Amino acid sequence: MTDPLIDIRNMEISFANGYVKAVRGVSFQLGREKLGIVGESGSGKSTVGRAIMRLLPSSARTTADRMTFHDIDLLRAGEKQMMDIRGRRIGLILQDPKYSLNPVMRVGEQIAETYRLHYPQAGRKTAEKKVLEMLEAVRIRDPQRVARLYPHEVSGGMGQRIMIAMMLIAEPEVLIADEPTSALDVTVRLDVLALLDELIARRNLGLIFISHDLNLIRKFCDRVLIMYAGRIVEVLKASDLDSARHPYTQGLLASLPSIENPPSRLPTLTRDPSWLTQPTIGI
Amino acid sequence: MIDVENLTVRFGPRSPLVVKGVGFSVPRGTAFGLVGESGCGKSTVLRAISGLNRNYGGRISLDGQPLEPNRSRSFFRSVQMVFQDPYGSLHPRKTVRSQLIEPLRNQNLPINAHIVEDVLKAVGLDPGLGYRFPHQLSGGQRQRVAIARALILDPPVLLLDEPTSALDVSVQAEILNLLADLQKERGLTYLLVSHDMAVIAHLCSRVAIMNAGEIVEETGIDQIRSGAVEHPYSRRLLSASHAYGKQEQRSIEELISF
Numbered sequence: 001m002t003d004p005l006i007d008i009r010n011m012e013i014s015f016a017n018g019y020v021k022a023v024r025g026v027s028f029q030l031g032r033e034k035l036g037i038v039g040e041s042g043s044g045k046s047t048v049g050r051a052i053m054r055l056l057p058s059s060a061r062t063t064a065d066r067m068t069f070h071d072i073d074l075l076r077a078g079e080k081q082m083m084d085i086r087g088r089r090i091g092l093i094l095q096d097p098k099y100s101l102n103p104v105m106r107v108g109e110q111i112a113e114t115y116r117l118h119y120p121q122a123g124r125k126t127a128e129k130k131v132l133e134m135l136e137a138v139r140i141r142d143p144q145r146v147a148r149l150y151p152h153e154v155s156g157g158m159g160q161r162i163m164i165a166m167m168l169i170a171e172p173e174v175l176i177a178d179e180p181t182s183a184l185d186v187t188v189r190l191d192v193l194a195l196l197d198e199l200i201a202r203r204n205l206g207l208i209f210i211s212h213d214l215n216l217i218r219k220f221c222d223r224v225l226i227m228y229a230g231r232i233v234e235v236l237k238a239s240d241l242d243s244a245r246h247p248y249t250q251g252l253l254a255s256l257p258s259i260e261n262p263p264s265r266l267p268t269l270t271r272d273p274s275w276l277t278q279p280t281i282g283i
Numbered sequence: 284m285i286d287v288e289n290l291t292v293r294f295g296p297r298s299p300l301v302v303k304g305v306g307f308s309v310p311r312g313t314a315f316g317l318v319g320e321s322g323c324g325k326s327t328v329l330r331a332i333s334g335l336n337r338n339y340g341g342r343i344s345l346d347g348q349p350l351e352p353n354r355s356r357s358f359f360r361s362v363q364m365v366f367q368d369p370y371g372s373l374h375p376r377k378t379v380r381s382q383l384i385e386p387l388r389n390q391n392l393p394i395n396a397h398i399v400e401d402v403l404k405a406v407g408l409d410p411g412l413g414y415r416f417p418h419q420l421s422g423g424q425r426q427r428v429a430i431a432r433a434l435i436l437d438p439p440v441l442l443l444d445e446p447t448s449a450l451d452v453s454v455q456a457e458i459l460n461l462l463a464d465l466q467k468e469r470g471l472t473y474l475l476v477s478h479d480m481a482v483i484a485h486l487c488s489r490v491a492i493m494n495a496g497e498i499v500e501e502t503g504i505d506q507i508r509s510g511a512v513e514h515p516y517s518r519r520l521l522s523a524s525h526a527y528g529k530q531e532q533r534s535i536e537e538l539i540s541f
Contacts, residue, residue: 040451185320185478186523212451255456257485259524260508266456266485
């Protein structure tokens with residue numbers, strides 16, 4: 001890959017003085033693409049996302065042969081430099097807008113706060129105008145009215161659009177979305193995904209999309225990393241997911257119930273200890 | 284086995300109805316699915332049937348007998364419920380074994396070691412797990428314990444409220460298989476509530492699609508599989524349940540205008 005946005009080689013993350021290894025030897029590069037990370041709970045997928053933002057608790061120990069954003073070494077960057085990167089150059093969208101928005105602040109003010117934090121020279125008027133533009137960009141019909149609402153007054157889908165607006169207003173180059181649609185209903189999910197897709201294409205961003213939902217990743221992303229017990233067991237193009245070679249990926253796909261032609265019994269996964277040591281398939 | 288006629292539920296005397304005259308019937312030994320999005324009232328219907336919410340209007344009958352809003356103790360020997368979140372529905376400071384014998388004690392039934400062992404084996408757990416606490420079990424094991432607790436009274440009817448939505452897909456597959464096996468072995472009647480069309484399609488033979496407190500369509504599973512649903516909301520829900528993709532972009536535009 002020429003000039004990746006994010007380059008990670010052999011990342012290891014452990015908790016509790018190295019006793020619990022959450023991420024083991026993860027390497028990948030992110031270009032201007034939609035990269036999916038799939039895995040079950042506890043596979044370390046969210047930990048990877050947070051490590052890039054350096055948002056892990058102080059009990060976490062992160063090491064890597066290389067962990068860069070452009071040519072900034074994320075492992076050695078000072079806290080001040082990280083403050084410039086977080087939000088401004090790499091944005092993070094979390095799962096549930098209900099818990100990630102400030103409940104006692106109007107949503108418009110929250111979005112403006114982000115903008116003015118990253119563009120301190122901008123005045124109140126400019127920020128306000130920017131907020132309304134951004135709310136319109138995430139297809140909120142009446143931005144004037146919505147900007148004055150509190151988070152409990154908006155629906156889940158609208159809350160997630162507000163989160164996206166807040167993340168994109170500082171115009172980051174990379175977006176990390178950690179289960180951005182898991183808390184949403186299926187019909188609302190489609191709207192939010194279509195919107196995310198459009199905004200990413202228009203702004204030419206790099207996206208890391210973390211999810212447990214294989215079907216979603218398959219249709220939405222360009223490339224997929226499959227994580228199991230802190231390791232990437234397989235990397236492949238999202239369109240080739242059906243021809244996955246790793247038994248874990250195959251097992252995950254087979255265990256999904258289907259609407260059209262459900263099997264009488266769903267195949268279940270038999271976990272093989274050798275998955276913990278085998279090299280990654282498909283690089 | 285379960286007949287619901289014109290069920291209405293409201294929370295508070297002046298508040299609007301959240302369930303607006305829902306009716307359906309579930310024949311003995313079949314699995315019936317209620318599907319819909321959050322806030323459509325599907326769980327509220329289930330809570331009214333289970334007796335957790337006594338303030339409802341309309342008629343609910345079990346096995347042809349109309350039920351009083353205050354359920355009798357014997358009702359719970361026929362109908363048991365499995366909840367969504369096994370982390371929240373098990374007592375954190377009681378062993379699996381003591382939670383399992385609680386329904387027996389409530390019903391003044393004899394308690395012996397075999398019953399607990401048998402029910403743990405029936406849900407695919409090692410009987411030795413009976414001496415553990417919930418936090419010492421995995422999510423899938425906990426949901427198996429919750430199913431065991433529902434089964435220990437050997438009820439003919441199980442009410443399942445999103446039984447797999449807190450679980451990983453590989454664990455969800457195990458629980459769905461277990462539920463399908465138990466139904467076959469014991470001839471159970473299931474009423475399954477879920478937001479996931481694929482889960483409903485896997486277990487149920489008939490499905491009611493709910494929106495805004497009403498059943499908009501009741502249909503057979505074959506119609507769901509072939510996509511032959513009639514109501515615009517059902518079509519919308521079904522097409523959204525298929526995964527996101529470029530070819531669906533056009534239909535999203537249609538959905539937004541809908």
